[in-house]
Amino acid sequence: MKGIDLPINAIVIVAIAVLVLVVIAAFFVGVVGPGTGTMNSQSAWNKGCAQATARGCMQADFGLVQDLEPLPIAGYDPDGDHVDNSIRDACRAVYGYTEGNDCRNACCGSPQATTTTTESA
Numbered sequence: 001m002k003g004i005d006l007p008i009n010a011i012v013i014v015a016i017a018v019l020v021l022v023v024i025a026a027f028f029v030g031v032v033g034p035g036t037g038t039m040n041s042q043s044a045w046n047k048g049c050a051q052a053t054a055r056g057c058m059q060a061d062f063g064l065v066q067d068l069e070p071l072p073i074a075g076y077d078p079d080g081d082h083v084d085n086s087i088r089d090a091c092r093a094v095y096g097y098t099e100g101n102d103c104r105n106a107c108c109g110s111p112q113a114t115t116t117t118t119e120s121a
Helices: 002-029 041-054 087-095 100-108
Strands: none
16 A cells, blocks of 8 residues: 555645646736736726825826826726726726716715805895
8 A cells, every 4th residue: 555655645746736837827827816907997996086086186187187198097908908098988987977077076076166156135
């Protein structure tokens, strides 16, 4: 029986080593772990909104400033072009909004009124 134990132990060790190598190879190929396009739109919106809020909900984050791109969300690539999509793309996917101001309001709340109204007596 002792002569059989050594080959069985060796086979088990080789099998574990092969399994470890397959997992490592899969990680580098991108099958396991975070990869491009793995984040869904709701998660991307939550992440982007948290980032925008932490930055002070600036208009530029939502593409409301000319010549500035909206805030990109790392790991959000629903179109598969290997370029991170923006908070406006996530907003469009989650809420259907097409305007950056609507997205800003959804994330940061309605802006403070900048004009005052007077009541007539």
